[in-house]
Amino acid sequence: MHHPGPPRFLHVGESVELAPRNPDMSAAFVWRIVDQPAESSVTIGDGAVVHLAPDVPGIYRVELDAPDDVHTQTVRAFPDPRREERFSVAADEVDGDLDGVDHAAVIGQFNDFTMGMHRAERTGEGDRSSEHARADGNAGDEWSLDVALPPGTHEAIFAFDDEFEPHATSEVTVEGAGRPRVRLDGQREDDEIVVTATADAAPDGSVPSVEFHLDDRDALTRDAVTADGETLRAPVDVLPKLSRVHAVAVAERHSIADTLTIHIEQTDERTRTVSFDRPADPPAWVCDATIYEIFVREFAGDTVDTTFAAIERRVPYLESLGVDAVWLTPVCESPTRHGYHITDLFDTATDLGTREEFASLVDRLHDAGIRVLFDLVINHTSRDHPAFQLQRAGVPEYADHYERVPTAQDTTGVDWAGDDAPGHYFTWSRIPSLNYDSLAVRDWMLDVVDEWAPLVDGFRCDVAWGVPHGFWKEVRERLKARDEAFLLLDETVPRDAAFRENEFDVHYDTDLYAALREIGIGDASASSLFDALDDSRRHGYPDEALHMRYVENHDEDRYATDCDDGSLRPAAAATFTLPGVPMIYYGQERGVPTDRGTMRWYDGDADLTKFHRRLVTLRNEYPAFRAPGVEPVACDIHTGDPDRVVAYERGTADERLVVVLNFDSDPAIVAPDRAVEQTDLFGGSVRNGNGIRVDNIAVLPTSDQG
Template sequence: MHHPGPPRFAAVGESVELAPRQPDPDMAAEWRLVERPTASTATLRDGPISHLEPDTPGVYRAELTAPDGTHEQVVRAFPKVTEAVQFSVTTDDFEHGGDLAVADRAIVIGKFNDFTMGTHWAERDGDEWVIETELPPGTHHAIFSFDGSFESTATDEVTVEGPGRPQVELTGETEDGDLVVAADARAAPSGSEPEVEFHLDGRDTLGESAVTTDGDELRVPREALPETARVHAVAVAERHSVADTLVVECGRKSEDAGAGETVSVSRPADPPAWAGDATIYEIFVRSFAGETVDTTFEAIERRVPYIESLGVDVVWLTPVQASPTRHGYHITDFFDTAEDLGTREEFESLVDRLHDAGIRVVFDLVINHSSRDHPAFQLHRAGVPEYADYYERIPASQDISDVDWAGEDAPGHYFNWTRIPNLNYDSLDVRRWMLDVVDEWRDVVDGFRCDVAWGVPHGFWKEVRGRVKADDPEFLLLDETVPRDAAFAENEFDVHYDTDLFDTLRDIGTGEEPASALFEALDATAEHGYPDRAGHMRYVDNHDEDRYLDKYGDASLRAAVGATFTLPGTPMIYAGQERGVEQQRGTMRWHDGDNDLTDFHRRLVALRSDHAALRAPGVHPIPYTVETGDADSVVAYERTDGDETLVVVLHFGDGTVSVSLDTPVADTDLLSGDPVGSDGTVKVGDIVVVSAPNGR
């Protein structure tokens, strides 16, 4: 059906994209706004895809007229919570060269403008470049680019004081046949106690007149329950939470009259249970086979015994589709594999081999953009009418590339990625095309890592989730949102990049932050408003970043990796990290790799697999004293699942430190098997994991 999906929640000023699901490019569909708050002047544009920008708090109701009927989309807008801030840099802040003396303006990008070049400019004031904007509470970063090419850049950071987002979690049960939905609403750190709003779903026949609400509880009489009902809720204080959802399904026990009904309740936004226990192994495909042979699917398949030996549960492969580039993110055919890697059959053989080893496969889904060499883009630029709306267009005044686009418009793109133009999701053709791409690969693999997830509309990701999870609830969706954004946890993605911990581990590696700062990084998850059940990928390396080993050395690397395996979340190893590869996308070191470092990673994977306490939620900092060594380079914490308690001590530095713990612990390191001390004092080179008495 073409119904646009669940109710949408936004702050005033945020644009909400409205689009039919299961689009047919030739379908006739129109939107109209049938209700808006009294003070609002918001409108919708004509056509099958529109955008609502709420201008005052309240409820907006839009109607979609589609071939299968008329559908309602509710948008609940909450007050905007922002503050005017100023980013500024001086000439001395700019890296590299460039004649800044003649510059009048600098391009500024950040999360606040989705890293889009040419939309925001800093004006020069003497030796300083300054830009003002409005931002919500939190820490924000801006990149100033002197020439638009990232050859000369500077960065600034500002913090807007204020509360984070509250949280809400729904549970449902039957009482005397009635459905009772309870909402557990929790205040944001430094926020006030929230209230709960319940919302129904326009896809269901359950109407508002059939339900009663009382504070944090919603009740539906048994006789009013339809076959399927979806209940949504948000917690509302200074800001609103990510919405939570329950799906209620009602079915008869038998065909006999009076046999009654069974009611089941499920949570469609939760990640699959296996994801929290898994370890991910990212393979940059074209560097994996080694120095003297080309990487192919067959070559990777022959090396599966090595992957298996690491004990990992998931392999994430960087793009395997047709592309003229080594990294593969410039895709020229979304439906076929790259010739240099092998055929579709050879790819599926690799997947089967990994499955035989008990390893799931995550496919790099790239649907924000295509290569500039894709036929669709070439036809678009050449004026073929059928492709006119396939790609974003920006005015010439916003284009800062050095490309002669031969027209008054240019393709939209992020950063300085002029070779990978953004697709236009205001086009039904594009939406149908990309849904076909999803369908093409979802039955072959076990999950998608979604590239540039922030560039694709939320409504489309919600449709993708519903599409893949309907047939396989265990399918994994991993987002790339940099920096992280809890909005993508609302019925969209299962596991999220944890950029807070990533950045903090690097700051600890440089000595800019003490090791204890990792607790602040974990606390940021609650500040952002992520649901407790959301998954987070913890990592120290990936293919887009400089190697931790190259920047901060072996000792800090081991402690940082130890953190990713002993804190809650889903740890990820970037292939080569465990072999001592120092180049960002460097060739795998097979013949001269660091076997001791490899064994270190194997032992961490096994330790986490063997001890449920390391996979449990919750981290408890514990008191300790650094007897010898740098206190700022040490951190200690407790992990427990109720049955077992472990103490983890990390040391980000060279040599060995002596750490006295305030709790008795065993004298044997579970990771190395070596004795580490006695009477609560442990010797730590990089990481020690020891047993402690339970029930503290």
């Protein structure tokens, strides 16, 4: 079916892409707006994939004329929460020579890190106009850019003369409410189904109201249901086999939508069985999982090349760590060691081995009880991919496969063929972005998804923020229809709760990552990790959302290399003892000093490896660490730096544990403000007088349990 999918929710000032699902390259697709607010003058373009940019708040209904039917889709636009703010960088804040520099490319989440889209001009003191600065010969003292931003803290990178050497960052905080949240639950009451929305106010926000929306794909219509406040009701006998109810919480801002699916089964002439499910929730297995990332080509060691067979022979090590899932960096054909410049999306890399050898590795990991996450790279390809070469060479069939930007926006310095340039993020000119306005590209990438999904247990999705939301929603439904346990992990940097809306199961936690770095280098107190956890709520993630907690990955410097001695252990312990899904980056546990360095097998840090094994075991042994909720615990610090110590309580109704982390190189003597048992479950600390000696982590049961 070509129906474009569920209702879409956005605010004025945003644009939503609309596309037929299961694209048919030979078919004709026509869009039209059939209903919109009276004050709206917005129109919709031609083509199979279109973009709707609401100009006033309200409900817009569009129709897609497709070969199989005429399909309706609802788009709900909310008021624009943004206001104009200024990013600025002064000359004395830049570490580098700025002689002759007169402009900077400015990138950030507000423009998807696209170089050349926004440029700041150098301006003189007392007058912000670049014309004035040039007219009076003023050397200039700052670069600035005004941009509309929603409430929250935002960062922009100023790349001078469109290069990252030198560069500087600017941060602004927009006051205002975060995003509210909503959760849907359902039950049967006699001859009715009752859907209840639990709305949660945002930090600094007012109590939200709730809007219910039905799914345009289903036979359930608005006149068959009754919505009153936070409750929706419908008679069981009017319900079709499948109904989807969506809800949004609305206050100063709108929440991401939650979805409840209602299934009706006719067991006999008089009996209709009702069941409910929450399609956005992650599979149960990942809630208890530990992920291990392998940077593939550096895993085997420094005297042999890594192959699938070489990794397979090292699976006993992964078993010994106790990890539940392995994320392999890209294994498709690529000329690079990191593998993200892919030249063939349908086959394994020649240097790593054959498709059969990859399948053998997956089977061996499955035999060990370890799931496999495939690194799905569908935002871009290598510019050496035949499809990109054919596009730049003017082959008509490939004309729309990659994004095109005006040459005036290009910052690469490459003399591109033609009168335009390829779209890309950052300075990634070697990996041009695919064009999802093309049905051919959507069909191609769905084929890639279908090619690898049957072999593995999940996808880690590279540059997830660069692929349209509508496409990810289609991918999720496609995969979950085959296997509800299939996992989708997003790389969304920085975090964006919109990717939780029926798209991804687990999300990068860039806030905790950054906080642990700041703690490690001594620029923030250990208690700042609580602020990072609170950011999840401000962003609008529901409590049931899962976040991947990590201290390093293949895109970041090693934690122990950047931070103070001794801080890696408590930082890693935080990722295992806070709610979420902990991830170990290969070599983190062996003391590898560089971000993509060779795995240290024979000369690794044995004590550090033992420490990580103990973290995995601890999390598996105690359900408290897999429960929701974190309660800060105050401590008396008898010896040590109070800013380097943090404590919190985790637990269930039957088990409460206090975790104390010490980020200092020297031991701390700590007394939590609640009664705790004498025994440290981690085994690394001893009682010292009236306190507990904490080298890096102590785990203490509360003494008032049951």
